[in-house]
Amino acid sequence: MAMNLNTAPASELPPRSTRGMAGWMHANLFSSRFNSILTVAFGVALAAALWFGLRWIFLAADWTLISTLGGRFIIGQYNAESACPGSNCFWRPQAVLLLFTVLMGMAWGITGRGVVKQVAIATAAAAAAFTFLPYSLDRMGLDVRLLLVANLPALAVGWGLARYTPLGTARRTAILGGSAFLLALVLLRGLPGVPGLQPVSVIYWGGLMLNLLLAVSGIMFSLPIGIALALGRRGQLPVVKLLCVAFIEIFRGVPLITLLFMSQVLVPLAFPENFPQDSLFRAAVVITLFSAAYMAENIRGGLQALHPGQVEAARALGLPSWQTTLLISLPQAIRNVIPAIVGQFISLFKDTSLVYIIGMLDLVAIGRSFIQGNTEFLDNALELFVFLALVFWVFTCSMSYVSRGIERNLGVGER
Amino acid sequence: MTTIEEPADIEIEVEDIIVCRDVHKWYGDFHALRGITTTIKRGEVVVAFGPSGSGKSTFIRTINKLEEHQRGDIIVNGIELTNDVRNIDAIRRDVGMVFQSFNLFPHLTVMSNITLAPIKVRKMPAARAKDNALELLKRVGIAEQSDKYPNELSGGQQQRVAIARALAMQPNIMLFDEPTSALDPEMIKEVLDVMRELVTSGMTMIVVSHEMEFARQVANRMMMFDAGLIVEEGPPEQIFEAPKSDRTKLFLSQIL
Numbered sequence: 001m002a003m004n005l006n007t008a009p010a011s012e013l014p015p016r017s018t019r020g021m022a023g024w025m026h027a028n029l030f031s032s033r034f035n036s037i038l039t040v041a042f043g044v045a046l047a048a049a050l051w052f053g054l055r056w057i058f059l060a061a062d063w064t065l066i067s068t069l070g071g072r073f074i075i076g077q078y079n080a081e082s083a084c085p086g087s088n089c090f091w092r093p094q095a096v097l098l099l100f101t102v103l104m105g106m107a108w109g110i111t112g113r114g115v116v117k118q119v120a121i122a123t124a125a126a127a128a129a130f131t132f133l134p135y136s137l138d139r140m141g142l143d144v145r146l147l148l149v150a151n152l153p154a155l156a157v158g159w160g161l162a163r164y165t166p167l168g169t170a171r172r173t174a175i176l177g178g179s180a181f182l183l184a185l186v187l188l189r190g191l192p193g194v195p196g197l198q199p200v201s202v203i204y205w206g207g208l209m210l211n212l213l214l215a216v217s218g219i220m221f222s223l224p225i226g227i228a229l230a231l232g233r234r235g236q237l238p239v240v241k242l243l244c245v246a247f248i249e250i251f252r253g254v255p256l257i258t259l260l261f262m263s264q265v266l267v268p269l270a271f272p273e274n275f276p277q278d279s280l281f282r283a284a285v286v287i288t289l290f291s292a293a294y295m296a297e298n299i300r301g302g303l304q305a306l307h308p309g310q311v312e313a314a315r316a317l318g319l320p321s322w323q324t325t326l327l328i329s330l331p332q333a334i335r336n337v338i339p340a341i342v343g344q345f346i347s348l349f350k351d352t353s354l355v356y357i358i359g360m361l362d363l364v365a366i367g368r369s370f371i372q373g374n375t376e377f378l379d380n381a382l383e384l385f386v387f388l389a390l391v392f393w394v395f396t397c398s399m400s401y402v403s404r405g406i407e408r409n410l411g412v413g414e415r
Numbered sequence: 416m417t418t419i420e421e422p423a424d425i426e427i428e429v430e431d432i433i434v435c436r437d438v439h440k441w442y443g444d445f446h447a448l449r450g451i452t453t454t455i456k457r458g459e460v461v462v463a464f465g466p467s468g469s470g471k472s473t474f475i476r477t478i479n480k481l482e483e484h485q486r487g488d489i490i491v492n493g494i495e496l497t498n499d500v501r502n503i504d505a506i507r508r509d510v511g512m513v514f515q516s517f518n519l520f521p522h523l524t525v526m527s528n529i530t531l532a533p534i535k536v537r538k539m540p541a542a543r544a545k546d547n548a549l550e551l552l553k554r555v556g557i558a559e560q561s562d563k564y565p566n567e568l569s570g571g572q573q574q575r576v577a578i579a580r581a582l583a584m585q586p587n588i589m590l591f592d593e594p595t596s597a598l599d600p601e602m603i604k605e606v607l608d609v610m611r612e613l614v615t616s617g618m619t620m621i622v623v624s625h626e627m628e629f630a631r632q633v634a635n636r637m638m639m640f641d642a643g644l645i646v647e648e649g650p651p652e653q654i655f656e657a658p659k660s661d662r663t664k665l666f667l668s669q670i671l
Contacts, residue, residue, distance in 0.1 A: 312481055313518035313577075317532035317584060318508040320500075327531065331522050410522075 065380040066387050069370055073391075074130070076206015076361050078188075083204035087196070093209055094147040096184040097127055101151045103180055105158020106173045115405025119398060120155060127151035181220065188213075202280035206361035208391065214284055214352040219345050221288045226295025227334075231325065233300060244296070251293035257357050259286045264358045283355050291348045298340040302333030335410050342403035346396045364388055430457045432492055432588060432619050433478060439486035440473055440643075447473045448484065449643035457587075460620045462630040462651075465640030466666060471623045474640070475590045478621070479510040492587055508536060511581030515593040517573045519565035519580070525552070526561040529580045537584065544583070551579040555609045571602030575609055582613075589613065591622040625670060631655060639663045 013019070029039045066073075077083050079090045104120035111117070131148040162168035167176065188209075190199035205213070232244035251259070263282040306329055314324040334341070356365035367384045371377050377384075433455040440448035448470050455461055463471040476482040477489060480496055480503050489496040491506045520528050529548040533539040539547075552558040555575040557568075565573055574594055581589060591610070595603040607629050614620065614633045624630065630637055631651045638648040639660065647660040658664045 307516075307518070309514055309516055309518035310520065313512075313514060313520070316479055316481060316507060316510075316512040317580070318504055318536045319532060320504060320536075323535055327535070328520055332520075335522065 061383050061386075062380055063383055063387075065367075065371075065377045065383055068377075069367065072207060072366055072370075073363060074207045075209050076366055077204040078200060078206065078209070080204060083200050084198065087198065088144075089190075089198070089200055090144045091147055092187050092190075092197075092200075094144055096187055096209075098147065098150060098154045099180045099184055101127060101154040102158035102161070103173070103177050105155040105160075106162040106168070106176070107158075108155075109159040109162025110168055110170055110173060114409060115402050119402055120158075122398070124151045124155040178220070181216065202278060203360075205280060207366050208363045210280075210355070210360060210362045211349065211352045213280075214287055214355065215345075215349040217284045218288045218291050218348045218352070222291035222295050222344075222348065223341070225288065225292035227299055227330065229292060229296035230299035230303060233296065234303060247289075248293045248296050251290050252297075256287070256290050256351055257354055259290055260354060260358055279358060280360070283358060283360065287348065287352065287355075290351075291344060294344050294347075295341065298337045298344060299330075299333060301340070302335075302337035303329055305336055306332055335407075338403055338407055338410075342399055346399050349395060349399070350392060363391065431455070432457045432459075433621075434490040435478075435487065436489075437487040438474075438477060438484045438489060440470075440477060440482060440484045447643055448477070450487070451643075451645060452487075453638070453645060453648065455619065455621065458617050458619055459635045460614050460633055461622070461636045461638060462634040463621060463623045463638045463640055464625055464627075464630070464666075465638075465646075469640040470643040471638075471640040472592050475512075475592055475621050475623055478588075478590060479507050479512055481512075504536075508584055509587050511584060511586035511589045513574070513577050513581055513589065513591045513594050515597050517565070517570070517577045517597075519573055519577055521565050523564075524561070525557075525563055525565065525568070525576050528565065528576060529583045532580070533583050548579070548583060551582050552576075554582075554612070555579050556605070569602060570598045571605045574598065574602075574606045578606075578609055578613075588619045588621070591620065591624065593623050593625075595624065595626060627655075627667075627671060639666065641666075 030036045071079075075090070075093045078093060079088070083089065101120075101124050104116075104123050108117045108120040128149050128151050131145045162173065167173065187197070188200065188205065189202070190197045192199055229244045229248055232240045233248065235241060260283060263286045264279055267282055310328055310332065311324055314328045315321070319327070353362050353364045355362055356368075361369060367388060371381055371384060431454050433453075435451050435453050438448055438451040439446070451470075451474055463474065465471050473482055477484045477496075478491060484496075492509050494502050494506055494509075496502065496506060519525075520531070523531065526545065526548055529551060530541065530544040533544040533547065534541055549558060549561065552561055555578055557572050557575055560568060560572060560576075565576065568576065578589075578594075594610070595606050598606065603626070607626060610620070610622070610629070611633060622630075622634075634651050636648055637651055637654045638645050639654065639658075639662070640646070641662050647654065647658060647663045649659075653659075654663065655667070658667065
């Protein structure tokens with residue numbers, strides 16, 4: 001009897017009991033008596049939590065505190081009469097937001113699709129939606145509302161810039177992003193003598209704007225500083241290595257709150273009395289350096305996990321050691337530790353609320369101080385903190401969502 | 416082929432592309448190379464073999480200074496291997512290397528793997544580097560894979576890309592460190608075929624390998640390594656038919 005050796009047996013479907021909804025439930029929820037009991041118990045607990053949670057949210061809770069504070073959650077005291085006497089400064093944070101939206105549009109235009117597109121659209125839509133929020137700030141006029149709605153066309157402008165002009169490369173967008181950050185600081189800080197740009201002292205900056213400014217500057221600078229520290233620690237130069245280790249161990253070994261406090265109390269003593277003092281700048285530096293110390297160790301972990309053959313292959317091709325690091329080691333090391341890096345970014349974002357210790361009114365501190373100053377809201381602390389938790393959660397959750405998307409996109413080149 | 420009696424007296428002739436005199440290498444206290452003296456001529460194909468830990472891989476890795484030797488001299492293409500970085504980089508540009516585990520760059524496409532060094536080190540214009548790379552990929556038989564990432568290729572294909580990557584720097588010497596020992600049997604042949612083609616092009620090659628059939632066909636000379644020394648070297652006929660050293664006889668009887 002002739003046998004055809006080239007024909008493999010026809011592939012079959014898996015057994016019926018492991019397929020479909022019923023199969024899945026049987027395998028995962030009710031595979032044994034004990035598991036069935038656990039499933040039912042957790043089901044009941046979940047239903048109860050949902051029932052009481054939703055009842056509280058929609059019936060028991062009093063959310064007037066949130067709408068009363070309104071825009072102050074976002075910009076703090078920035079537009080208060082004492083901060084911006086005699087004129088309206090509200091348009092300046094809005095202009096910064098517009099700048100950011102244009103950049104998001106450009107990022108979307110470059111990457112084309114995926115998580116960047118989703119986040120860009122979500123950002124612009126959320127910004128535009130703020131137009132319809134009940135602002136308590138009576139100085140929010142039609143101009144400010146128009147600026148908020150303008151985030152939608154701004155997104156399109158950014159997308160168009162990236163698609164149809166020579167600006168549409170990752171490098172140029174990054175440079176633009178850095179310049180936009182500086183421009184944003186100038187806009188918020190103001191320029192003496194320029195009409196419409198009267199200086200607003202940093203003590204009035206607050207709310208979510210403050211958290212985001214500290215987080216963005218921290219993220220922008222802690223990654224390159226962390227990379228430099230990691231390379232220094234792994235390098236051949238003993239003095240550089242010692243300095244890097246000392247820096248990392250000191251900044252990791254001291255609580256951030258202590259560092260922030262020292263930056264406000266001790267650092268000014270080191271400078272002459274009339275030296276320009278900027279508490280926000282010092283706080284930003286401390287948060288950045290603190291984060292960079294952790295970042296350095298993450299990156300170092302990624303570098304250590306690299307197969308030594310990668311460096312050998314690059315060196316054998318005649319690449320000098322700095323190019324080997326820049327083109328071969330670092331790109332692979334960083335992509336291997338993206339989850340750890342994003343984890344550090346998330347932690348940094350949450351840590352920005354610690355600036356309350358040096359008297360800055362960030363998102364959390366604004367709410368707390370408002371309750372302390374308006375005793376009729378003392379009973380609404382739970383509503384306040386549930387709301388604050390939700391705001392932080394939305395941001396951190398988007399960050400890990402973007403991170404997962406980047407990991408997926410980079411997966412093509414994985415080992 | 417001449418045997419070298421007195422290392423200090425030899426003169427380097429033009430066709431001597433690699434000259435090693437009394438090369439020693441230690442890993443900590445372990446004496447890995449115990450005085451390697453040999454000369455390899457332009458266009459020669461040398462197959463090094465021997466038990467594991469005998470120093471054959473260490474030896475070829477000292478030739479482009481992936482390992483540093485602590486005593487003796489190595490002269491490659493007229494340049495002496497010293498600690499001078501310029502010399503090391505000049506030699507590495509001249510010596511291509513293929514590794515057992517391929518060591519392709521996983522974050523770059525096949526094309527970028529090949530064009531990276533010519534563009535960055537040789538300052539070749541990108542378009543020309545690409546043309547060259549396509550030419551080389553055709554030569555190793557996988558031109559259609561140029562836009563893929565290394566992990567999308569089979570082991571044999573990856574090793575052929577690695578060979579193309581080394582050739583893109585237009586080296587005078589190619590070192591192969593057990594190029595087929597991480598491959599499935601059906602992929603070994605495709606890599607050996609590429610190497611055979613390279614032999615006919617006149618490339619100087621040092622191959623660490625236990626592919627004895629391949630050695631018998633293409634090697635001008637074989638070197639048996641044991642305990643950090645070349646215990647015997649000679650043309651394949653001599654090594655296979657009339658080995659002089661007992662150590663060689665024993666080793667060959669175990670692997671053939």
